[in-house]
Amino acid sequence: MMFRRFVGTLLIASFVFAPLAAEAQESVRDTLSQLLRGTASTEQPVQRKVPFNNEEVLLSYAPLVKKIAPAVVNVYASTRVEVRSPFMGDPFFERFFSFPQMPPRVQSSLGSGVLVDASGFVVTNYHVISGADEVRVALADGREFAAKIVLQDEGLDLAVLKVEADEKFPAAALGDSDALEVGDLVLAIGNPFGVGQTTTSGIVSAVARSLGGIGDVGYFIQTDAAINPGNSGGALVNMAGEVIGINTAIYSRSGGSIGIGFAIPANLVRAVVESAKKGLDHFERPYIGVDVDRVTQDIAHALGMARPAGALITNIAKDSPAEKAGIEPGDIVVSVDGKQVDTPESLDYRLATLPLGSTARIDVLRNGETKTLSLLIEKASEGQGVELLIEGRGPFAGAKVSDLTPALIQRMRLPVNRTGVVITDIARNSPAARVGLRPGDIIRELNGETITSAEQLKRIAEGDGRMWRFAIDRGGRIIEQILRY
Known part of the structure; x- marks a missing residue:
């Protein structure tokens, strides 16, 4: 029948x-x-489907590549490095020998970038242009232009360049990375190993992937499209011909692609580009003034949650936007403007994509009930902090220190409500480096005095003395030391 x-x-x-x-x-x-196949329906047509017949299998990505490829560029960064004899600076050898000045050596790096505006704005990775003295951009048609770094953010591993030419350039549109789903087809376009522009295909392997040690936000798109060294800064493209990510990292033990690549979501890239167009040289992160932690299985079970998800608020800064919004320690943030929050990293990402001055709707779980709060998105206050270099012969010599401010706490990812003076940088081979001090250390006491300002610390640290007693706060752990120096 x-x-x-x-x-x-x-x-x-x-x-x-x-x-x-x-x-x-x-x-x-x-x-x-x-x-x-029994799938006919009177409802709206399904947007995603797998190939069903030979005609569909023979479909090509060529139209997408022709649309996007002209906007994907090669980024050449060069840095002049001073060449020094290993004996220079040694008093013994300099007493008997003279060392001629040697010409600087030029180090070059190669990566990819994406033109996101017809006026010549290019997005790439920070690590592609870090420390560069000169940056050049090569288009797919072979033309080369000088480029100026207008914004760079090491924490996000993003940089925005401006091509120095008065003409219109092919530009790619930034898509909505929040619309991505696992299994969506994507293309990766870049310049791997410097062989020339290359296109690879794959699928979205995961969204909202958290990676430790790569970027402040730590919220990435994972793909199995082949990404190799040189692809950094290139485009991850959806089937609508939109850039939905900037390729930034791979997981590899050999240095080549093994099908685990990561891209920065386009929604975050868009916020950074808007900052560059406003003339800012850095990305202004929203500040709410909270410490957050993961929701563990035990916490979820105790609160009657079906699964561990959300961002647990553990501490709130005084007079911060979070305090003004009514957020309390123990609250679990579960969504921002209706978009789900599963981890602390996803909370950072959701906030980072919101414009300063706007108001976000925050849903928190409190005592088993969901409450909706209005949170004003602000930037952190720079305060009156000053940064000073400690000199002299003491154990703190070579360290740069600064008064703690909300902006510095956010930038260095320190716990809120900390007070005192923090080490922001340490010169290589300096006394401070040799005694084991690190950027991020908060100086609490020195030689019996409680430290409250950078000027006070500099005055004490540059004084004479052989015995040094100090206490530092490192990641919440108090370390006390006594040195004879």
């Missing part, structure tokens, strides 16, 4: 196809295919 029904359907289809135009025939074939 089933076989006869199938034959009848084919006969009806043969009569119907005859008088129809080619376009109509194709539509009917598609409908018939759905009927045969």
